Amino acid sequence: MSDMAILINTAVAVLATVVLIVRFKVNPVISLIIGSVYLGLSAGLGVTKTVETITGGFGEIMVEVGLLIAFGVLMGSILNETGAIRRLVEHLLHVFGPKRLPYTMGLAIGTALQSIFLDVLLVISAPLARKLAPRIGKLGTARMATAMAIALECGIVFMVPGVAALALAGLLSVPLGKMMIFGLILIVPTIIISIAIMTFLFRRGFWNEEKDEDHIYLEEDDDTSAPGTETIAAGTETGAGSGSTGSGTGTTGTTGRSNGDGATAEPVPAGASVAVAEADKEREAPLLVLFAPLLVSLLLIGAGAILEILKIEMAWLQLLGEPVIALLIGLIGTGIMGRYTVGQKRVETAIATGFKESGQILILTGVGGSLAATVGAAGLGDILGGFFSASTVAPLLVVWGIAALLHIAVGSVTLSAITAAGLLAPIAPALGIDPVLIALAAGAGSLFMVHVTSNTFWLLQSLLGQSVRGALKSVTVGVSVASVVAILLIMPMSLLF
Known part of the structure; x- marks a missing residue:
């Protein structure tokens, strides 16, 4: 089959996947499998080889x-x-004060809290951000909303253990420790610069408080106590229609039963005695202790990556630094702390x-691997390899652009990042470019134009x-500003590494 025919069939497969998702509302997992089957058959792989490639890529x-994603999500839950x-x-808020809160909260959400499933993290932190926004002063809502949006989306694609970052690392065979280090180097300046740019625009008239804020909603919420805030958040989350967010509503509610100082604000309604009894059993551990297992697991992964880079043999630390072992240690430690603070039943929940x-x-990540494997088996890698020069900048811009276009159409950050990276994964070695940079470029492109097709947009x-x-x-x-800032930072990195 000619090179042009393979290129056309690949474009048709990707376009068909997008159309099935956007126009016909077919589940992304099913759409990706259909696209992979079409590409395999049209590229002449045959029925048996196509099926083997799809299942092999998934496996x-x-x-x-697989285990990394599961451990990370469980730890966050x-x-x-x-x-x-x-x-x-x-x-x-207490340490840094209200004026610096958008930056500090953004960095915390984008880095340390990425083990928590995005929609659950959003619905937990958004009511707090909304309550704190007036304390920042003028443009508080605009700054907090922007900081949260940038941090949530950047964290999921750049920072281990964000689910998209894990998927990209696995797809491109990037050591997880390396992905974590490079992601941290990129995400911190991206979040800070992007929030600063948006703050500058807001102060120059880009934000109109009368038209850009929902004043009816805010007025209703102004005098609401912390428990009521959590109730509003949970109700909105359910209304969003997302299965994943809906599953987090119950756990969200369990974190907001007091006013923050342990005192009960109002009489307990009839039928709530069981919940109150459970709340009375809670013990408060120091905040650092609660996050210690997660931080230890990330430090172990980083230590393992450093040992690998420096080629130092230290068997026990290499074992503990293996990502699966490190995250397992973090999960066990988090579970122990959970049992101590809220009890075994709530940990099981x-x-x-x-x-x-x-x-x-897991399923979406797996079928992303299926598409990437089919692209490789069809021979697209060899064809694309001849289109690029020795420069490492062009491929990064291409993968960024592909991911951006896919995200505009599909509305899924994870799906667009995985698909874009998968198209160039087969030729990463031939390009002489570090696969971690391709992973970061795909993640950066997938952030462009988060809009009405995204559930995260409506939740925010x-x-x-x-x-x-x-x-x-x-x-x-x-x-979108964060997406552009990130790729502008990644391109100089490609000249250094």
Whole structure:
């Protein structure tokens, strides 16, 4: 088959996948499999080889990241149940003050909290951000909404153990420790620069409080206590229609039963005695202790990566630094702390919720691997390899552009990043470019134009009291700025590494 025919069939397969998702509302997993089958058959692989490639690609990426994703989501679900997120935000406010809160909260969400499933993290932190926004002063809602949008989306694609970052690392065979180090180097300046740019635009008139904020929603919420805030958030989340967010509603509610100082604000309604009894059993552990297992696991992964780079033999640390072992240690430690603070039953509930959330992520990641394997088997890698020069900048811009176009059409950050990276994964070695840079470029492109096709857009719009017009500014423009900032930072990195 000619090179042009393979290129055309690949384009048709990707376009058909997008059309099935956007126009006919077919589940992304099914759409990706259909696209992979078409590409395999049209490229002349035959029925048997096509099926073997699809199933093999699914299995290979599950070997790489399956347990990592599951462990990370379970750890985040338990942290959610213990109320660690709420306490962290309150601590950041106390230490850094309200004016620096958008930056400190953004960095915390984008880095340390990425083990928590995105929608659950959003619905936990958004009510707190909304309550704290007036304390920042003028443009508080705009700044907090933008900081949260940028941090949430950047974290999921750049920072281990964000689910898209794990998937990209597995797809491109990037050592997880290396992905974590490079992701951290990229995400910190990206978040800070992007929030600073958006703050500058807001102060120059880009934000109109009368038109960009939902004043009816905000007025209703102004005098609401912390428990009521959590109730509003949970109700909005359910209304969003997302299965993953809906599964997190129950655990969200369990973190907001008090006013923050342990005192009961109102009489307990009839039928709530069981919940109160459970709340009375809670013990408060120091915040650092709650996050210690997660931090230890990330430090172990980083240590293992450093040993590998320096080629130092240290068997026991190499074992503990293996990502699966490190995250397992973190999960066990988080579970122990959860049992101590909220009890065994609530830990079991959190784990059950985590399993529900991780299932869809694992399947989507796996079929992304299937498409990448089919692209490689069809010979597209050799064809694309001849189109690029020795320069490493052009491939990074191409993968960024592909991911951006896919995200505009599909509305899924993870799906667009995986698909774009998969198209260039087969030729990464031939390009002489480090695969970690391709992973980061795909992640950066997938952030471009988060808009009305994204469930995250609507959650940020409703939970932070914005009008749709306001969300288009804080979310769509804000995260797009982060996408451009990230690729502008990645290209110089490609000249250094």
